[in-house]
Amino acid sequence: MEIIETxxxxxxxxxxxxxxxxxxxxxxxxxxxxxxxxxxxxxxAPLLYGLSAGIRAVKAVGSANNVQxxxxxxxxxxxxxxxxxxxTTTYYSAFYNSPFSTRWFVxxxxxxxxxxxxxxxxxxxxxxVPDGAAFVNAIAQ
Numbered sequence: 001m002e003i004i005e006t007x008x009x010x011x012x013x014x015x016x017x018x019x020x021x022x023x024x025x026x027x028x029x030x031x032x033x034x035x036x037x038x039x040x041x042x043x044x045a046p047l048l049y050g051l052s053a054g055i056r057a058v059k060a061v062g063s064a065n066n067v068q069x070x071x072x073x074x075x076x077x078x079x080x081x082x083x084x085x086x087x088t089t090t091y092y093s094a095f096y097n098s099p100f101s102t103r104w105f106v107x108x109x110x111x112x113x114x115x116x117x118x119x120x121x122x123x124x125x126x127x128x129v130p131d132g133a134a135f136v137n138a139i140a141q
Contacts, residue, residue: 036140054138056131066093081106
């Protein structure tokens with residue numbers, strides 16, 4: 001995810017992902033649920049594994065629009081630009097132009113070798129993806 005912030009009066013652009021993004025996002029959703037409940041919710045794991053709603057299954061997806069191109073006269077496939085892929089077969093990729101140089105970077109989504117997902121499985125949560133308001137409503141009882 002691209003973030004735009006002001007640091008010492010200067011506009012900066014940065015990129016964040018993985019657990020550095022998902023942990024604060026999930027904490028924010030849990031805070032919304034606690035606020036709705038009107039009290040702290042305690043440990044998340046027992047609440048999550050007891051839910052019958054509010055968690056969306058991870059589904060297999062793919063993109064025919066992954067980046068590819070020619071660098072210094074040599075053609076590169078999306079897989080070559082996103083390497084190393086290890087066991088990854090499905091991912092998304094995009095170009096990112098650094099505001100601090102003329103360089104372009106390939107950013108990938110779904111290529112973290114330690115945190116894989118698949119249909120009905122997400123090894124970050126062991127469950128799936130929290131589904132916004134449905135999750136907050138289900139957990140804030």
